[in-house]
Amino acid sequence: MTRKKIVAGNWKMNLDYAEGISLFSEIVNIVRDEKKGDQLAVICAPFIHLNSLAKLGGDTVKIGAQNCHQNESGAYTGETSAKMIKSVGCEYVIIGHSERRQYFAESDELLAQKTVIALQNGLTPLFCIGETLDERNNGTYFEVLKSQLTNGVFGLNAEDFAKIVIAYEPVWAIGTGLTATAEQAQEVHAFIRKEIAAKYDASVADATSILYGGSCNPKNAAELFAQADIDGGLIGGASLKSRDFADIVKTFNA
Numbered sequence: 001m002t003r004k005k006i007v008a009g010n011w012k013m014n015l016d017y018a019e020g021i022s023l024f025s026e027i028v029n030i031v032r033d034e035k036k037g038d039q040l041a042v043i044c045a046p047f048i049h050l051n052s053l054a055k056l057g058g059d060t061v062k063i064g065a066q067n068c069h070q071n072e073s074g075a076y077t078g079e080t081s082a083k084m085i086k087s088v089g090c091e092y093v094i095i096g097h098s099e100r101r102q103y104f105a106e107s108d109e110l111l112a113q114k115t116v117i118a119l120q121n122g123l124t125p126l127f128c129i130g131e132t133l134d135e136r137n138n139g140t141y142f143e144v145l146k147s148q149l150t151n152g153v154f155g156l157n158a159e160d161f162a163k164i165v166i167a168y169e170p171v172w173a174i175g176t177g178l179t180a181t182a183e184q185a186q187e188v189h190a191f192i193r194k195e196i197a198a199k200y201d202a203s204v205a206d207a208t209s210i211l212y213g214g215s216c217n218p219k220n221a222a223e224l225f226a227q228a229d230i231d232g233g234l235i236g237g238a239s240l241k242s243r244d245f246a247d248i249v250k251t252f253n254a
């Protein structure tokens with residue numbers, strides 16, 4: 001089974017419109033010239049950029065949003081629906097990033113609803129899970145991750161689960177410069193795949209792309225992505241530099 005290799009950038013709340021177009025154009029040009037292989041490059045940008053980027057990216061760099069609302073439409077001032085995101089040409093949406101869980105109190109149950117609405121609208125959820133430093137240090141991280149999976153995405157049937165991507169992002173490694181070692185990341189990715197096999201079956205588990213996120217950069221990407229159960233990365237800070245992001249994408253060059 002060959003699962004998709006994916007390098008997805010998460011720009012978070014950075015870059016005004018002109019800056020976003022400029023950085024994205026650079027990324028598309030470098031990736032078009034230098035990527036060799038079938039790995040997918042994705043940029044998850046703020047909402048205001050999505051319409052333009054989707055038109056500039058073509059097949060070279062796919063576009064994702066960083067969040068969506070859990071309802072189809074309605075009186076939810078300030079929110080953006082999965083249908084709207086899809087309508088501008090986006091293919092992906094990040095759901096459950098730890099910053100959404102932490103600063104916007106997004107629960108597993110809410111994230112489960114967002115996942116369903118994203119799938120119903122033809123978007124691929126990049127569903128994030130990850131433990132805090134305390135949870136890593138007190139040894140409860142496997143329980144925490146299992147509960148995030150169980151309550152967030154294991155309510156999906158196998159057919160729908162097969163359409164999502166999981167991102168393991170240890171909270172202590174996001175934006176801190178502290179990367180999980182390749183062994184720490186592989187241990188968790190293998191655990192996640194085992195849990196997916198137990199819930200669904202081995203073929204679903206084998207086909208699921210599981211990305212690593214947390215201070216991934218061009219220097220550490222090769223060792224991380226060489227691990228058996230790591231299928232790419234969700235990249236924050238390094239996706240704001242075209243050369244760095246493209247070099248991470250090139251880690252998978254054949």
Ligand code: PEP
Nearest residue numbers: 174175213214215236237
């Ligand atoms: C992220 O925000 O998803 C992330 C992984 O950030 P960074 O790469 O900056 O740690």
